[in-house]
Amino acid sequence: MKRVVLWVPLGLFVVLVVTVALGLYSPAERTIRSQMIGKPVPTFTLPEAVPGRPGLASAGFKAGEPRLLNVFASWCGPCIAEAPQLMELARRGVPIDAIAIRDRPADVAEFLEKWGDPYQRIGSDRDSSVQLALGSSGVPETFVIDGNGIIRHQHIGDIRPENVTEVLEAYEAAR
Helix, strand or coil: CHHHHHHHHHHHHHHHHHHHHHHHHCCCCCCCCCCCCCCECCCCEECECCCCCCCEEHHHHHCCCCEEEEEECCCCHHHHHHHHHHHHHHHCCCCEEEEEECCCHHHHHHHHHHHCCCCCCEEEECCCHHHHHHCCCCCCEEEEECCCCEEEEEEECCCCHHHHHHHHHHHHHCC
């Protein structure tokens, strides 16, 4: 009986290690979705991210037409990768606004000059407070917001060519 009791801690340790290893190998969910889907855009007013361009306020999302809200940064590699897809969406008539996260005006202007500017308005969120209020966990992320200011869809990560149809469908569904 004493020998069995001596092996119990080792057995429990092995069970613990196997459970942790399985959880790390195949977690149930790898992305963190915003809890704001189906809820109004949080109230905010952001200053201009680029001199001479309008800033961004939540009131602009209640104007009756759906819009995309792209959360990006000039220092973000995947933001560069999604730039052609955002330009394509804008070319197709989809209105896109943006929030520049923890960025400097000169860097945002250089980014837009180099990679394209599909945005109608860009707000500067230097402390990421609006990003966090939206439930955004990183950059880039894109939200589809209906004409009443309700968040209808969230695309996490860069919009790749194969995602353009999904984003367009979400935009059309928000009409």
